[in-house]
Amino acid sequence: MIKARITVTLKNGVLDPQGKAIEHALSGMGFDGVGQVRQGKVFDVELAESDKAKAEADLKAMCDKLLANTVIENYSVAIT
Amino acid sequence: MKSAVVLLPGLNRDRDMIAALTKISGTPPVTVWQTDSEIPDVDLIAIPGGFSFGDYLRCGAIAARMPVMRAVSEMAAKGVMVIGVCNGFQILVEAGLLPGALMRNTSLKFVCRQVKLQIANANTMFTRRYQPGQIIRSPVAHHDGNYFADAETLRRLEGEGQVVFRYAEGTNPNGSINDIAGIINGQGNVLGLMPHPENLIEAAHGGSDGRALFESALGIAA
Numbered sequence: 001m002i003k004a005r006i007t008v009t010l011k012n013g014v015l016d017p018q019g020k021a022i023e024h025a026l027s028g029m030g031f032d033g034v035g036q037v038r039q040g041k042v043f044d045v046e047l048a049e050s051d052k053a054k055a056e057a058d059l060k061a062m063c064d065k066l067l068a069n070t071v072i073e074n075y076s077v078a079i080t
Numbered sequence: 081m082k083s084a085v086v087l088l089p090g091l092n093r094d095r096d097m098i099a100a101l102t103k104i105s106g107t108p109p110v111t112v113w114q115t116d117s118e119i120p121d122v123d124l125i126a127i128p129g130g131f132s133f134g135d136y137l138r139c140g141a142i143a144a145r146m147p148v149m150r151a152v153s154e155m156a157a158k159g160v161m162v163i164g165v166c167n168g169f170q171i172l173v174e175a176g177l178l179p180g181a182l183m184r185n186t187s188l189k190f191v192c193r194q195v196k197l198q199i200a201n202a203n204t205m206f207t208r209r210y211q212p213g214q215i216i217r218s219p220v221a222h223h224d225g226n227y228f229a230d231a232e233t234l235r236r237l238e239g240e241g242q243v244v245f246r247y248a249e250g251t252n253p254n255g256s257i258n259d260i261a262g263i264i265n266g267q268g269n270v271l272g273l274m275p276h277p278e279n280l281i282e283a284a285h286g287g288s289d290g291r292a293l294f295e296s297a298l299g300i301a302a
């Protein structure tokens with residue numbers, strides 16, 4: 001079995017109002033020096049697959065077809 | 081004119097859409113369920129608003145991958161009219177039937193109010209009963225209506241008259257780019273909009289500004 005972690009983040013230049021709200025909250029809590037905060041999503045996926053290359057290709061297809069909206073989001077796949 | 085309404089778990093404006101289509105066309109629409117891979121022969125398919133699949137992952141993302149949406153895509157390719165309202169718009173965008181994306185409102189708040197809309201293109205199958213530039217009222221109720229498209233897509237939408245509805249007179253409730261409230265595909269038969277025209281079709285609603293959209297699509301004389 002292969003375990004992977006997929007990280008989905010907003011593309012640069014796409015406004016992230018949630019990230020902005022978190023950024024302001026952190027500053028308000030007294031964490032000084034907080035610069036830009038961008039929020040995203042993490043998916044931990046288990047695959048019944050032993051071929052690492054095949055798993056990586058499948059995971060990328062999953063991102064392209066469902067897990068990420070590539071109009072506004074980037075993704076990265078890390079096999080753990 | 082025959083119509084169909086797509087039903088998915090979590091939608092909550094389906095009965096409003098069915099009521100509007102029934103009252104305006106005189107015939108109740110057929111309903112199709114998420115697992116249906118075929119849609120009966122109709123002229124118009126409506127995808128109502130709500131929170132399909134709990135808005136999990138992204139609004140409309142799961143619904144867009146259901147068998148019924150493959151059927152909607154096939155019908156749309158044949159020229160059948162498709163209208164998606166609110167969550168229906170989000171589903172059409174996620175399904176790739178319309179370009180761009182609908183993101184969280186810049187206020188981060190759910191907005192439920194009446195806005196003003198400008199008819200940015202009155203030369204479509206859905207807006208021909210309106211006047212060009214006409215300002216109408218419409219309710220909105222959503223958390224993710226902030227339309228976004230990359231610069232090239234936006235240029236194409238604006239250049240080809242694919243922006244059909246725009247929030248007018250400073251009433252943009254969600255921060256959408258160029259005040260976009262509704263767009264149509266290049267073929268001119270798939271429309272998506274965040275406002276709810278089905279909720280403003282008769283005096284009991286406090287107005288009927290949304291009625292002409294359905295009359296246009298259903299080919300009913302004003």
